[in-house]
Amino acid sequence: MFGRAEVTMANAVGVILAAGPSLRMRTDTPKPLHRVCGRPLLEYALDVAAESGLAATAVVTPAGAEAMVALVGERAGVVAAGDTVAASIVTAAAALPEVDHLLVLPADLPQLRSHHLKSLLDCHVARAANATLLVAGGTPTGVYALRRETALSLDSPAALDALVANATTCNVAGEPLIDVDTRADLARAEKALRQEVIARLMAEGVTFIDPESTFVDAGVRIGRDTVVYPWTFIEGQTEIGGRCRIGPHVHLVNCVLDDDIAVEASVLRDSRLAKEVRVGPFAHLRPGSAVGAGTKIGDYVELKNAQVGAGVSIAHLAYVGDATVGDRANIGAGVITCNFDGIRKNRTTIGDDAFIGSNSVLIAPVTIGSGAYVAAHSSINEEVPADALGIARSRQENKPDWARRRRESKQKG
Missing domain, CATH: 3.90.550.10 (Spore Coat Polysaccharide Biosynthesis Protein SpsA; Chain A)
Incomplete structure (x- = not known):
């Protein structure tokens, strides 16, 4: 037959x-x-x-x-x-x-x-x-x-x-x-495919607190035991490791995150995070940023094309752009790397174990050596050698009785 x-x-x-x-x-x-x-x-x-x-x-x-x-x-x-x-x-x-x-x-x-x-x-x-x-x-x-x-x-x-x-x-x-x-069809297709993507990820061991208020692109990969909180957008070819906490209110675009990372209320684009990094709330990592293991990127911190080592603390209110930051460095609140001179972008290099005091301005191109200290509110435009203290600010002057005399003159006037 x-x-x-x-x-x-x-x-x-x-x-x-x-x-x-x-x-x-x-x-x-x-x-x-x-x-x-x-x-x-x-x-x-x-x-x-x-x-x-x-x-x-x-x-x-x-x-x-x-x-x-x-x-x-x-x-x-x-x-x-x-x-x-x-x-x-x-x-x-x-x-x-x-x-x-x-x-x-x-x-x-x-x-x-x-x-x-x-x-x-x-x-x-x-x-x-x-x-x-x-x-x-x-x-x-x-x-x-x-x-x-x-x-x-x-x-x-x-x-x-x-x-x-x-x-x-x-x-x-x-x-x-x-x-x-x-x-309207485009929106319906977006919703339907997004539900498919999230269902597949949940089947693979990812937790979504509220799938209806979470937005994940088709090319995204997420490791098991990661938890994604509401109002999170994960786009492009983003890869997230296991045991992470993402959200709420996070926007990731083409990022690579290792295991055990927490990101809250922040925006990250074309950036890489090593294990146990903490980001946010309200941080912004722009393209080209890479953050080493165990580093803290806190609230109102912006990184741009910055390579940040392991165990670094940039806890709040800082801009680190076009910079290399060594392991275990501390970047105080209000620190700014001045990377643009009006014509070209310049880099700042901060060595291992360096300490940058609050409200300091690092005017690139400039190097802060390993173990060096920069005093708070300094404006640094020359190299600070390893283990040195760099101070660049006006000396404080106190004028006795100045405030009392001013008040008295206003009362007489």
């Missing part, structure tokens, strides 16, 4: 339609570049095509879509859109390997998964259909499987309309997939 040959995704290619005008979005940005959970819509389509094991994929793009072409990179081929959707499909099919079947995917279905495409191709082959439409949760998705020779014969919009009208359907269970066609 001869059975039907097993259907494999390698016997199909994909065409991603990404050239639509996006009229209902009311946008100057191509719809496939709008983001859901931190990723462009087009990236979801590229991912599902790759994860499905298709033999190859082509993306149909509009003219002048350099940003879209750059996003595709080497993950798929790119073909210019034709005058009609039918012409675009024919062009893409001709550019792809000669396999039996073609899957046509819109670029605006971020919930589309590889199992959807596998079910669609199975139905399509089993029925020997010319065209098969994927229906999810009772709602058409706009995803079609076509026979390759049928796709290549689409010589007019009318031919495509006729093919679509006579397509068989492949019904899969579950919720309908959100087709992002308006800003």
Whole structure:
């Protein structure tokens, strides 16, 4: 007895339609570049095509879509859109390997998964259909499987309309997939995918105090036993280790946090924190900042392109920009590194075990040696050698009876 040959995704290619005008979005940005959970819509389509094991994929793009072409990179081929959707499909099919079947995917279905495409191709082959439409949760998705020779014969919009009208359907269970066609759809997709991301992280051992008021991008990774508090935004490719406490009111963008870290009510971008760092509340770590193990970055502290060692205390009210701070240094309240001279940025270097007194100004480029002290309220523009004390302030002068005489003169006046 001869059975039907097993259907494999390698016997199909994909065409991603990404050239639509996006009229209902009311946008100057191509719809496939709008983001859901931190990723462009087009990236979801590229991912599902790759994860499905298709033999190859082509993306149909509009003219002048350099940003879209750059996003595709080497993950798929790119073909210019034709005058009609039918012409675009024919062009893409001709550019792809000669396999039996073609899957046509819109670029605006971020919930589309590889199992959807596998079910669609199975139905399509089993029925020997010319065209098969994927229906999810009772709602058409706009995803079609076509026979390759049928796709290549689409010589007019009318031919495509006729093919679509006579397509068989492949019904899969579950919720309908959100087709992002308006800003409201974009918001619904964002919420749905965010719930998926948080559910996955909770299954992996992460605690979310209130998932509904926490916002996590699709590319985020979090270690087990970390607790995320409400009104926290974790974006981009942020990685967080285990046993951390994040939030409330934290915003992390493309950061890397090691284990046992606490961040409260602070903003961090493109920064790295080693183990057991404490940040906040109300701290701001700008791009290029790296903080060593066990360091405290306290309230109203701003770091910018600063490399801070281990065991450092910058407890409050300080700006440390374009600086290198050694291990176990102490930066007092009100300390500022003056890194910009009006023309260029300059660096400040603070050695291990140095002590910078409150309200001091370090005028870069300048070096404070290891173990050195800077007296409070000093303005330092020259090197302070290791283990030295640097003082740069006016000597205090007391004038006896000055206040009494002033009061008496005002009473007489």
